[in-house]
Amino acid sequence: MSGRMIFRCEGTDYRIALDATCAPRAVAQLKTLLPQAITIHCAKIAGCHIYWPSPLLARLETETDIHRLAPGTFLYWPDRQYLEIIYDELQAETAAVSVLGRLEGDIGWLKAYADRQRREHGSKVFTAWIGLEGVAGSTLAALPEGCDPLSKLRRARLEAWRGEPPEVATLLAREGLNIPFGPLVTAEGAFRHTHEITWRLWNDQQRWSELEKRQIAIATIELAIARIAGFAQMQASGTHLGEAIAALWDDTVPVGDALAETVLYCGRMSGWLDLHMPWWPANELTKEALGRGRAD
DSSP states (O other), X not given: OOOEEXXXXXXXXXXXXXXXXXXXXXXXXXHHHXXXXXXXXXXXXXXXXXXXXXXXXXXXXXXXXXXXXXXXXEEEETTTTEEEEEOSXXXXXXXXXXXXXXXXXXXXHHHHHXXXXXXXXXXXXXXXEEEETTOOOOOOOOOOOOOSHHHHHHHHHHHHHHSOOXXXXXXXXXXXXXXXXXXXXXXXXXXXXXXXXXXXXXHOSSSSOXXXXXXXXXXXXXXXXXXXXXXXXXHHHHHHHHHXXXXXXXXXSOHHHHHHHHHHHHHHHXXXXXXXXOHHHHHHHHXXXXXXXXXX
């Protein structure tokens, strides 16, 4: 046992028993990040779990196939920095994850909550709070004041984790042919793609040289800027991604530091945009267009 975490959802506290057996470094890092307000997202493919983005950046420690895990398992998915709770048997999806603990007590409430949250995702933002049982809250980390590209990127990353950036609301308020849906899915996909590529570069310590990592990351981010700032007109994000490129060009900046900041910035921005995507209605419309009809 490594203590208990409180999961406060819609006015009720639920307890998660933490267990550092499989992932001691991830559990230790998680504790340093608490307490934290979180946004709940619906599963896209695996189905029966809820998840939330986390600034927990840790490599896989003890690899566990997600399909071996029982309902109630609390886990960390390193590839996307998601913390997740499983509430029923999962659908087909390949993922190696780190087990962090288990939700205590009956989980029937979670099934009901997840079903409602999945259906209302995109029209309502679901939030919760997590903290360590019996531990007082901590203060927010100070924003870096430096004018160098890495400090600017780190400041943008910290601000993004504190709250939804104003340019998301600006994007959603736009009108036009296939707008805001077109820019929304374009920007979310570009952030997600950049996040996944830079994560792989950060995570793999042997496959690529430092120079190769910088080159691959810069090419990836350049494409992201074209889509996010060019197509979706998220100019502030384009500026921050430009700061990531500048940090990667500077060989005095450790490549791991530049990649880590890029991973966490892009992951959180992808998450903010994801909250406004009506995944369930979109899937039902897709089935209807394919002639399958709507689900009950």
